[in-house]
Amino acid sequence: MSIFQKIHYRTLYIVLGLVLLFCLLLSAGVGAVYLSFGEIVDFIRHKAGYDAAAVNPIHEGLFFQIRLPRTVLCVLVGAALSVSGAMMQSLFRNPIVEPGLIGTSAGSALGAALIIVLGKASLFDSISFLGDLLMPFCAFLGGLVATLLVYSFSASLNKVNISIMILAGIAVNAIANGATGFLAYMARDPQARSITFWNLGSLSGANWKIVLIVAVSTFTGLFLALRFAKPLNALQLGESEAGYLGVNTKRMKISVILVNTLLVSVATSMVGIIAFVGLIVPHFLRLMKGSDNRYLMIGSALLGAIVLIVADLVCRVIIAPAEMPIGIVTAFVGAPVFLWLLTRARRSASKGGFYG
Amino acid sequence: MVRGEGISFRVGKQVLLRPTDVGFAKGKFHVIMGANGAGKSTLLKLLSGDQEPSAGNVFLAEKNLSSYSKTELAVKRAVLSQHYHLAFPITVNEVVLMGRYPFYGINPSANDIAICRKAMAMMEVEKFSERDYTTLSGGEAQKVQMSRVLSQIWNEEGSDNKLLFLDEPVSHLDVKYQYQLMRIAKAFCGQQTTVIAVLHDINLAIAFADRILFMKEGEIRHVLDDVALVTPAIIDEIFGVSSAIIHDERHARPIVVF
Numbered sequence: 357m358s359i360f361q362k363i364h365y366r367t368l369y370i371v372l373g374l375v376l377l378f379c380l381l382l383s384a385g386v387g388a389v390y391l392s393f394g395e396i397v398d399f400i401r402h403k404a405g406y407d408a409a410a411v412n413p414i415h416e417g418l419f420f421q422i423r424l425p426r427t428v429l430c431v432l433v434g435a436a437l438s439v440s441g442a443m444m445q446s447l448f449r450n451p452i453v454e455p456g457l458i459g460t461s462a463g464s465a466l467g468a469a470l471i472i473v474l475g476k477a478s479l480f481d482s483i484s485f486l487g488d489l490l491m492p493f494c495a496f497l498g499g500l501v502a503t504l505l506v507y508s509f510s511a512s513l514n515k516v517n518i519s520i521m522i523l524a525g526i527a528v529n530a531i532a533n534g535a536t537g538f539l540a541y542m543a544r545d546p547q548a549r550s551i552t553f554w555n556l557g558s559l560s561g562a563n564w565k566i567v568l569i570v571a572v573s574t575f576t577g578l579f580l581a582l583r584f585a586k587p588l589n590a591l592q593l594g595e596s597e598a599g600y601l602g603v604n605t606k607r608m609k610i611s612v613i614l615v616n617t618l619l620v621s622v623a624t625s626m627v628g629i630i631a632f633v634g635l636i637v638p639h640f641l642r643l644m645k646g647s648d649n650r651y652l653m654i655g656s657a658l659l660g661a662i663v664l665i666v667a668d669l670v671c672r673v674i675i676a677p678a679e680m681p682i683g684i685v686t687a688f689v690g691a692p693v694f695l696w697l698l699t700r701a702r703r704s705a706s707k708g709g710f711y712g
Numbered sequence: 713m714v715r716g717e718g719i720s721f722r723v724g725k726q727v728l729l730r731p732t733d734v735g736f737a738k739g740k741f742h743v744i745m746g747a748n749g750a751g752k753s754t755l756l757k758l759l760s761g762d763q764e765p766s767a768g769n770v771f772l773a774e775k776n777l778s779s780y781s782k783t784e785l786a787v788k789r790a791v792l793s794q795h796y797h798l799a800f801p802i803t804v805n806e807v808v809l810m811g812r813y814p815f816y817g818i819n820p821s822a823n824d825i826a827i828c829r830k831a832m833a834m835m836e837v838e839k840f841s842e843r844d845y846t847t848l849s850g851g852e853a854q855k856v857q858m859s860r861v862l863s864q865i866w867n868e869e870g871s872d873n874k875l876l877f878l879d880e881p882v883s884h885l886d887v888k889y890q891y892q893l894m895r896i897a898k899a900f901c902g903q904q905t906t907v908i909a910v911l912h913d914i915n916l917a918i919a920f921a922d923r924i925l926f927m928k929e930g931e932i933r934h935v936l937d938d939v940a941l942v943t944p945a946i947i948d949e950i951f952g953v954s955s956a957i958i959h960d961e962r963h964a965r966p967i968v969v970f
Contacts, residue, residue: 449799
């Protein structure tokens, strides 16, 4: 596979962890106001009550109320999207699957847009006790329906038909996007603008409440995803073969789709649609050290977090003091990488394997 | 060991297996033969629990197959299929380790790893244990899969009776490895393991089988408990080719020439 083959999994995790830590500090420091590493350490010491060294209270507030929640949210969302991409690729046994392709993102977006526009309407009275969880809840339902639709179309006769999956994905995405567009059209101006902005993804609304909600879904999802690593490995041999190895494939597929929807929809309902992260992060990991799903999931969580922090950093600095939606950055970087992967696929198709 | 009572299988209106009663004695090497589309793979799928019969019941160790959980079955029986296509790169080691998945939770025990090593040594695939499975040739890949299957039904002290299904296991192998694989399957068979194999090569079947079942048009036409009793008439009926049977003193068993 590559020179990374010689490196132990644990070493790679440690390296990724250190890079992540570096990116965290960088992201927390860089922005309209520059915070040095020393300052950040002071803020944390001050908050923890160690010493009251002269910290700039405005900078401290900026750090704790804006920078830190945003950076932590990047970590959580990047991990959620990448782990979901890795899981879905293994479930469909196809390297081009990602949450955006199979309708999960668009369905979640529709579910959340319903709440943005119809928010307090009587339709939602019966479930309004959910409060802050109302939006992620509806996003979950939307994402689940869309994913199940695409999956049920593409997986007939024990075999996933990839061209049907892509076409069904296009159709379901079109329906969901059309409905979201309709809602944006019907909505009054501020709501409509927030839908449009949020269709491109943005982490600018980050606060600790959002971080908490996404943390719960991401950690739950990641924990469950790790439990499916072994059966997903077995599934790579084929469905009957996974069954011979003791995997209840029907039940596992439904569970994996549920976990995937949890990861993607809650993140999407909070930060909007962020494309391509779920596609390229697992790819790089596969190129490095193969496709053991346990490695893919741990690695995706770490590398996905790194990628999203960097992407968000680019959004904040590239047209500062204004800010670009993160979906634009991930699309501009992700799509060319995707095309590069396709040329690899075409070249290695004659050799029999996607990764050659 | 395994027994089908009135089992049949149909997809829509098409009957793939007519109602059949069939039994497979413990510790024997059973071979199923027949032309393409005779229902061999269907019978194997029903006996291995991959598919439920449309009617009738399969019994494994006198217990209905449908009352076993997937994991209970996985520690008793292994299946080597005809084709494996892996979409993603994964090392040979990891593929073989999958054979031990039914036996461990999160991390494999030292024993699991030792069994995989022994199975790989037996199939002579240790030398590419670190290689990417997707880069292997068809024959190499088949030997790796056989290692995986063997590690799944590896006989340990005090372990139960095991059942090994082979669905055209040698289709990608050269002659030397065809015989090697069959010898290894036969060696397993002598212990607590029952082997049920679908083969296309009648001479390979005669050389290793304790019993041959001939299928045609979704039913079992002939069962030979003594493989030496094979006749040109049976071969003509099943495969539609004329043949001669040669009894040669250098070989304990007869040879079929077409």
